[in-house]
Amino acid sequence: MKEFDYIIVGAGLYGATFAYMAKKAGKRCLVIDKRQHLGGNLYCENIEGINVHKYGAHIFHTSNKKVWDFVNSIVEFNRYTNSPIANYNGKLYNLPFNMNTFHQMWGVNTPNEALAKIEEQKSAINSKMEAEGISKPRNLEEQALLLVGKDIYEKLIKGYTEKQWGRKCTDLPSFIIKRLPVRLVFDNNYFNDKYQGIPIGGYNKLIDGLLENIETSIGTDFFENRSHWESIASKIIFTGKIDEYYDYCFGELEYRTVRFEEQTLNTSNYQGNAVVNYTDSKTPYTRIIEHKHFEMFGEDIDKCPKTVISKEYSTEWKDGMEPYYPVNDEKNTMLYSKYKSLADKENNIIFGGRLAEYKYYDMAPIIEKIIKIFK
Structure with a gap:
């Protein structure tokens, strides 16, 4: 035995x-x-x-x-609920794409107004591709444009995705983004799951x-x-x-990996949210995590006088690094x-x-x- x-x-x-x-x-x-x-x-x-x-x-x-x-x-x-924020050149948007996002993006107030704006941009992209003889998306950029249009793609998807993968969106396969959920409600809850x-x-x-x-x-x-x-x-x-x-x-096999730049700060609340994604191409990191917001809520946030943040830098994996994403x-x-x-x-x-x-x-x-x- x-x-x-x-x-x-x-x-x-x-x-x-x-x-x-x-x-x-x-x-x-x-x-x-x-x-x-x-x-x-x-x-x-x-x-x-x-x-x-x-x-x-x-x-x-x-x-x-x-x-x-x-x-x-x-x-x-x-009871933590994931409600990330996107920071594009200092302008903040709610994620996932929902009525709060569309109001911040275009000033629209109703689902019909938001849907009309998205469909207008999708139609323009589709017409352009048809004119060029493109029958189906050849890369991630074309796929994303057909799903959500130009504004959302350029401000909230393009820069973040290229930093995450270390490749241009035009060089990434379309199947990486099979769908992009668009929610026509004022709901910042990132996950649809019950728990x-x-x-x-x-x-x-x-x-x-x-x-x-x-x-x-x-x-x-x-x-x-x-x-x-x-x-x-x-x-x-x-x-x-x-x-x-x-x-x-x-x-x-190839992987992407993440480097973390961790800081302890003498403030009780740095960014007001656990997760803030930086979706522009100029900011070198993809997001900042403020860890206390995962477990501290309301008055408990200020009771802890310091905070810890982690800036995340996505990079190619090399031997000796921790492999993260296939x-x-x-x-x-x-x-x-x-x-x-x-x-x-x-x-x-x-x-x-x-x-x-x-x-x-x-x-x-x-x-x-x-x-x-x-x-």
Whole structure:
């Protein structure tokens, strides 16, 4: 008999949730992670009494009551509602695109006025493309213009997207933006999901609860002693980079990454909102996160005399950096399919999560997927 039923490589949300469900099923688990902390990209550091999301903002949202009840059985979630702001050259707009946005953009007051303005701009773009013999969008720019028109695209999409991807919108495939939700109501709630919030006390509470009484080892690199880990477990749950697992035999997958410039400021309230996106092309960062607004509301904001902000800079991933977003273009999709064909033949390995599946994941679908595995 092996020492463990599962060696789980990676202590992020996928690994921690899998370990929790496996332990509940009576399995013996060891969770290892090469970082010096548990939680993966959910990890928070408490600075000046504020839980700082060290790897970018994470907002939990779902319409699945079972998933919502599950995470709240581990730690209670608050009522945080994601309502980001866009800053375009000093002018502020509400996101997602809704009647507040359209009033700020054009001064319109009714849904019919807003819809007429959008349709007028979409029609002009469509006529121009038809005149040029273009039957369907060839790139992200043309796709976005056909969805929301010139004004919204140029002020709220173009600069932000080009900074995020490090490429011109005309060089990005159209399928990246399949749809852009336009809401003809005065509602700044970014998500349509029924439930959303942040764990009270930060995401470390969620991870600690999931991994309670489960053996863990941080600062432990799977690849430095791979044969040992494989020898002491019946199965490996791998949440790292799938191309690294196979020693890059087909080549390296590409990622975008994010650099964070963190500041502690001597003010109780810097920007009045958790998330402000900078959608112009001149501002080098994509957004500023003010972390206290995820968990402090009303009078509590001023009771904490300092605040912590993080400026986010999107850049190309290089070896040694933390990979964040898969580059889902044709080249990388084809490369990933080669690795997946190898993974599908494995009997004793489960590949899961954004790096192992080369797929961007929200948090709730990860939990939903693992619950189904054990069901």
